Amino acid sequence: MMILINTLIILSIALGTFFIIVTAIGLIRFPDVYTRAHAASKSATLGVMFILIGAFIYFWAEEGVYNPRLLLGILFLFITGPVGGHLMARAAYFSGVKPWKGTVKDDLKKEYDRKKACEK
Amino acid sequence: MKMNNVILKTTTQVVFFIIFLFSIHIFLAGHFAPGGGFVGGLLTASALVLLLLTYDLKTVKNLLPINYMTLTAVGLLLALGTASLSAFFGEAFFMHYFDHFNIPLLGDTELHTAMIFDLGVYFVVVGVTMIIIQSIGGDE
Numbered sequence: 001m002m003i004l005i006n007t008l009i010i011l012s013i014a015l016g017t018f019f020i021i022v023t024a025i026g027l028i029r030f031p032d033v034y035t036r037a038h039a040a041s042k043s044a045t046l047g048v049m050f051i052l053i054g055a056f057i058y059f060w061a062e063e064g065v066y067n068p069r070l071l072l073g074i075l076f077l078f079i080t081g082p083v084g085g086h087l088m089a090r091a092a093y094f095s096g097v098k099p100w101k102g103t104v105k106d107d108l109k110k111e112y113d114r115k116k117a118c119e120k
Numbered sequence: 121m122k123m124n125n126v127i128l129k130t131t132t133q134v135v136f137f138i139i140f141l142f143s144i145h146i147f148l149a150g151h152f153a154p155g156g157g158f159v160g161g162l163l164t165a166s167a168l169v170l171l172l173l174t175y176d177l178k179t180v181k182n183l184l185p186i187n188y189m190t191l192t193a194v195g196l197l198l199a200l201g202t203a204s205l206s207a208f209f210g211e212a213f214f215m216h217y218f219d220h221f222n223i224p225l226l227g228d229t230e231l232h233t234a235m236i237f238d239l240g241v242y243f244v245v246v247g248v249t250m251i252i253i254q255s256i257g258g259d260e
Contacts, residue, residue, distance in 0.1 A: 072142065079138075083128065
């Protein structure tokens with residue numbers, strides 16, 4: 001039983017660290033803001049959630065401390081992480097940052113132009 | 121350009137309550153765990169600032185018609201009141217009292233007058249932070 005729990009802890013913390021490294025590589029390697037926001041908001045949120053789950057299980061199983069604050073933190077990150085990425089990408093689009101030159105589809109442009117025409 | 125941002129508004133409606141409840145938890149846990157009036161006050165103020173970021177000043181003022189000047193004054197009065205309470209009983213200034221009480225749902229609870237002092241700190245921190253941010257953010 002103890003070995004199973006320890007494996008679970010190690011697995012979730014290692015997986016979380018792996019996802020955060022993937023995020024860092026994505027932030028360096030990706031060509032423009034939108035793909036970088038995609039890397040940062042998805043895998044970083046999942047990585048931190050995995051690390052928090054590992055910490056929660058560790059403190060529960062090894063130290064006997066049930067810490068609901070970690071669960072609340074997981075829920076909070078799950079809600080706010082992607083929304084933060086959405087807001088940053090949106091702010092970048094509306095302040096005129098062009099997508100990568102290989103982009104073939106830009107659905108937001110029509111709506112953006114329509115809103116701009118309405119204003120004039 | 122005026123944009124409606126439904127995602128931000130909906131998220132704020134959920135997240136505001138999480139932050140607010142967590143700030144109350146941190147405020148109440150301050151005696152035996154890390155936390156207390158200052159951190160709790162700052163967290164409550166940050167929840168209110170999240171509302172200010174999502175909606176505008178006028179809407180938040182309609183939602184929560186609090187005069188933050190009065191809140192600060194009430195907090196200072198609470199702090200001074202608990203400090204001078206012991207002076208009326210003929211003991212040293214800032215002497216605190218505590219006792220165990222049997223509260224119906226919570227059972228045996230230790231109540232301490234230091235908590236009322238902490239409530240004063242909490243009110244002052246919330247009030248001062250909100251006064252600073254509202255007076256910077258307002259146009260008039």
